[in-house]
Amino acid sequence: MNLVFALLFYAATLILVGGVAYRIYEYARVPAPLKIPTTPAPTTTGGVVFRMFREVLFFESLFKSNLWIWALGWLFHVGLALVLLRHVRYFTEPVNFIIAFIQPFGMYAGFAMAAGLAGLWARRFLVERIRYISTPSDHLMLALLLGIAFTGLAMKFLMHTDVVAVKTFFLGLMVFEIHPLPAHPGLYLHLGMVALLMIVFPLSKLLHAPGVFFSPTRNQVDNPRETRHLAPWAAQLDSKN
Amino acid sequence: MADETTPVAVAPAPTSSPAVAKSAAPAKPKVEAPAYREFPTIPALQPDAMTGSNPFVAAAAHNEAIGFPGALLDGWEQKAVAKMGELLGKYRSLRVYMDACVHCGACTDKCHYFIGTGDPKNMPVARQDLMRSVYRRYYTLPGKLFPKLVGARDMTKDVLDDWFRYYNQCSECRRCSVFCPYGIDTAEVTMAAKEIMHTVGHGHKYVNEIIGKVHKIGNNLGLPGPALENTLEGLEEDVLEDTGAAVKYPLDMQGAEVLLVTPSADFFAEPHVDSLIGYGKVFHAAGISWTLSSKASEAGNFGMFIGNYEQMQKIAMRVREAALELGVKRIVVGECGHAWRVAYAFWNTLTGIGAGAGVGKPDPFAIQLQKQLDPNYKQPSHICEVTWDLIQAGRLKFDKAANDHRIVTFHDSCNVARGSRMGDYAGGQFDIPRNIIRAVANHYVDMSEATTREKTFCCGGGGGLLTDELLDLRVKGALPRMEALKQVADQHGVNFMATICAICKAQFTKVLPYYGFKMSMVGGVHQLVSTAIVLNNEQ
Numbered sequence: 038m039n040l041v042f043a044l045l046f047y048a049a050t051l052i053l054v055g056g057v058a059y060r061i062y063e064y065a066r067v068p069a070p071l072k073i074p075t076t077p078a079p080t081t082t083g084g085v086v087f088r089m090f091r092e093v094l095f096f097e098s099l100f101k102s103n104l105w106i107w108a109l110g111w112l113f114h115v116g117l118a119l120v121l122l123r124h125v126r127y128f129t130e131p132v133n134f135i136i137a138f139i140q141p142f143g144m145y146a147g148f149a150m151a152a153g154l155a156g157l158w159a160r161r162f163l164v165e166r167i168r169y170i171s172t173p174s175d176h177l178m179l180a181l182l183l184g185i186a187f188t189g190l191a192m193k194f195l196m197h198t199d200v201v202a203v204k205t206f207f208l209g210l211m212v213f214e215i216h217p218l219p220a221h222p223g224l225y226l227h228l229g230m231v232a233l234l235m236i237v238f239p240l241s242k243l244l245h246a247p248g249v250f251f252s253p254t255r256n257q258v259d260n261p262r263e264t265r266h267l268a269p270w271a272a273q274l275d276s277k278n
Numbered sequence: 279m280a281d282e283t284t285p286v287a288v289a290p291a292p293t294s295s296p297a298v299a300k301s302a303a304p305a306k307p308k309v310e311a312p313a314y315r316e317f318p319t320i321p322a323l324q325p326d327a328m329t330g331s332n333p334f335v336a337a338a339a340h341n342e343a344i345g346f347p348g349a350l351l352d353g354w355e356q357k358a359v360a361k362m363g364e365l366l367g368k369y370r371s372l373r374v375y376m377d378a379c380v381h382c383g384a385c386t387d388k389c390h391y392f393i394g395t396g397d398p399k400n401m402p403v404a405r406q407d408l409m410r411s412v413y414r415r416y417y418t419l420p421g422k423l424f425p426k427l428v429g430a431r432d433m434t435k436d437v438l439d440d441w442f443r444y445y446n447q448c449s450e451c452r453r454c455s456v457f458c459p460y461g462i463d464t465a466e467v468t469m470a471a472k473e474i475m476h477t478v479g480h481g482h483k484y485v486n487e488i489i490g491k492v493h494k495i496g497n498n499l500g501l502p503g504p505a506l507e508n509t510l511e512g513l514e515e516d517v518l519e520d521t522g523a524a525v526k527y528p529l530d531m532q533g534a535e536v537l538l539v540t541p542s543a544d545f546f547a548e549p550h551v552d553s554l555i556g557y558g559k560v561f562h563a564a565g566i567s568w569t570l571s572s573k574a575s576e577a578g579n580f581g582m583f584i585g586n587y588e589q590m591q592k593i594a595m596r597v598r599e600a601a602l603e604l605g606v607k608r609i610v611v612g613e614c615g616h617a618w619r620v621a622y623a624f625w626n627t628l629t630g631i632g633a634g635a636g637v638g639k640p641d642p643f644a645i646q647l648q649k650q651l652d653p654n655y656k657q658p659s660h661i662c663e664v665t666w667d668l669i670q671a672g673r674l675k676f677d678k679a680a681n682d683h684r685i686v687t688f689h690d691s692c693n694v695a696r697g698s699r700m701g702d703y704a705g706g707q708f709d710i711p712r713n714i715i716r717a718v719a720n721h722y723v724d725m726s727e728a729t730t731r732e733k734t735f736c737c738g739g740g741g742g743l744l745t746d747e748l749l750d751l752r753v754k755g756a757l758p759r760m761e762a763l764k765q766v767a768d769q770h771g772v773n774f775m776a777t778i779c780a781i782c783k784a785q786f787t788k789v790l791p792y793y794g795f796k797m798s799m800v801g802g803v804h805q806l807v808s809t810a811i812v813l814n815n816e817q
């Protein structure tokens with residue numbers, strides 16, 4: 038089992054990092070031939086950075102469009118972010134003091150995350166419009182994340198596992214050594230689902246995370262009067278004229 | 279016949295607001311206006327409510343005239359999928375938007391066509407999914423392996439029919455993009471879908487016919503030069519008679535300071551022509567010499583509606599040529615929504631009109647034009663910017679009381695609101711037209727804030743849908759705007775809705791009667807200017 042999980046995590050990390058890097062490369066390489074910011078849009082680069090900051094940290098547009106989705110989605114993502122930060126302690130020794138500081142918040146964040154996910158999932162059943170657009174994969178994604186959250190919380194509050202051994206296992210992986218993982222069904226489930234999440238990340242709608250930074254309607258400066266914006270393929274058309 | 283092609287069609291429609299109108303074309307389904315909703319609740323889904331909407335497929339001649347195959351090609355399925363791949367490599371918007379949507383549903387209730395029809399495929403995300411399902415099937419691993427799981431579909435005739443139907447129920451107004459957490463712009467997807475359909479020989483008749491006319495005759499209405507000249511002379515006589523001032527409406531006047539490019543509906547259709555009269559009065563009062571051009575007698579650029587860069591560029595090029603030939607110092611664009619988006623946001627890119635012509639391969643014509651233009655106005659200006667600048671400089675005088683019979687509101691045209699700007703700060707496109715109205719009229723009321731500025735609802739006729747076979751859709755799509763108008767009409771007695779888009783004007787004249795309003799209730803901002811402006815009457 039130790040070897041299986043070791044290999045699984047090596048593979049998952051490769052796919053996640055390689056896959057997302059490749060997607061980012063693609064998004065960056067494909068040009069945006071026209072100026073299409075959704076106006077009113079910032080007229081300076083600084084303004085665009087600020088707009089993006091508000092979108093990524095506070096989901097500003099979503100706030101304007103639907104308070105329910107915003108509240109549930111924000112709860113989930115902030116919970117997720119804190120939980121992820123809390124997990125950094127499994128990969129570093131000594132533990133950074135910021136990571137140590139957020140440990141207690143991270144614990145509640147797990148509940149926040151689960152609550153947010155449950156609310157979002159409920160919408161997929163209860164709201165007719167959202168039921169209509171949901172595909173099986175939308176449900177599975179939420180099930181997967183909720184599964185991760187539940188098994189994680191269960192290990193914290195119901196059936197403890199040897200977290201010191203878990204930490205030894207992951208620190209070991211980072212220097213290509215395989216240490217024993219506690220034989221704990223909850224842990225196996227938790228880690229298995231995390232690896233699955235990492236694998237599907239670059240193949241699924243989770244690409245919204247890198248995608249948001251590349252959305253031309255949000256990341257373009259509204260300055261078509263000042264500078265000529267020309268994509269390489271469009272410049273070639275020009276020379277034919 | 280389509281509104282844009284026959285000026286007369288802009289006129290009569292039943293005035294008494296019957297729910298069902300007599301159909302003009304033989305095979306046309308009935309046109310029904312939805313009832314006003316007491317509270318603007320989100321409609322319940324009515325699956326397939328609009329599957330009966332059948333835009334006319336373009337004939338071979340119309341497709342071929344603008345360089346597309348005449349009819350649906352053999353093996354079109356593969357060709358369509360290949361074209362999609364090409365576009366995914368050319369447009370970052372499409373590339374990112376195909377992946378990024380999380381099906382959160384925030385956009386589902388934001389589209390006026392969904393609100394008016396209840397058809398779930400008119401929810402922006404569902405409209406995108408018509409293409410995303412095909413994208414997933416051919417361009418993603420999960421879609422290749424587990425199509426059912428991720429909602430992937432093969433490219434089949436049924437899918438194509440759905441595309442043709444529902445991508446021709448999107449006015450490319452970008453309201454959905456305002457509300458999406460990633461700014462996903464369904465208009466970009468619609469344009470890509472239309473380009474793919476054109477490439478395989480499945481174009482929309484209305485739009486293709488019009489693009490053909492622009493190239494052949496110079497404008498969307500197909501008005502030849504001599505007819506223009508006649509009309510303009512007629513206008514001069516009318517204005518002289520009305521005001522005693524010899525306002526000129528010049529055509530192809532060499533060496534004029536300003537070239538005005540305006541939608542061709544301004545020459546003929548009501549109420550458009552009243553704004554054209556207004557532009558002329560503004561130039562006259564300010565002592566600015568100006569001209570129209572028979573070559574560029576159309577500001578509209580339907581190339582945008584079909585998402586075709588080459589067409590859009592070709593249509594825009596006429597303006598550069600006309601400006602060079604006439605030797606003007608400044609280019610001004612009249613009241614037209616999508617035309618202003620193209621002029622403001624795209625002309626610099628497409629033709630080098632605007633500062634920065636030096637970027638890319640130096641283009642001698644673009645550089646020549648830069649030298650010719652007044653260094654203060656290298657970029658195109660909107661007629662509202664011109665008028666507002668003159669008002670601020672104290673160069674125009676108004677008798678505001680002349681507009682006292684009107685209680686005015688303003689409809690933000692979506693292409694101006696969400697796709698462009700006026701003035702030198704973000705949001706100037708909202709303030710400048712309102713400032714002008716307040717300067718020329720005493721009674722002004724805004725409609726509900728949920729329906730104005732960047733949240734404005736499309737009139738229901740934009741994006742190349744202003745054609746009779748889609749009238750039912752257009753009437754339904756106007757519902758949210760009509761509700762907002764009804765509110766200010768009931769509460770404040772509003773009796774005039776000003777707008778700065780030729781399509782909005784044509785669309786509203788047609789649909790207002792279905793909602794119990796008079797069609798004369800809509801008009802241009804420069805129609806109000808025209809009413810109030812005080813002209814110096816010396817010859």
Ligand code: HEM
Nearest residue numbers: 093096099106109110111157178179243246249380382459
């Ligand atoms: C830059 C970072 C990110 C941003 C700005 C972001 C933003 C958003 C927004 C605005 C939504 C829509 C609202 C909602 O349904 O919650 C969303 C949905 C979602 N996000 Fe993220 N996200 C980010 C990173 C992540 C990551 C790292 C994951 C998971 C590993 C994730 C998983 C999800 C899921 C599963 C949904 C769909 C929820 C549903 O089905 O309703 N996100 N995200």
Ligand code: SF4
Nearest residue numbers: 389448449451452454
């Ligand atoms: S662009 Fe406008 S018409 Fe098209 S889906 Fe979005 S809101 Fe609807």
Ligand code: SF4
Nearest residue numbers: 379380382383385458
């Ligand atoms: S708001 Fe954006 S992400 Fe959400 S469903 Fe609509 S298009 Fe997709």
Ligand code: SF4
Nearest residue numbers: 615691692737740781
């Ligand atoms: S016609 Fe007017 S409101 Fe409608 S799409 Fe165009 S600009 Fe928008």
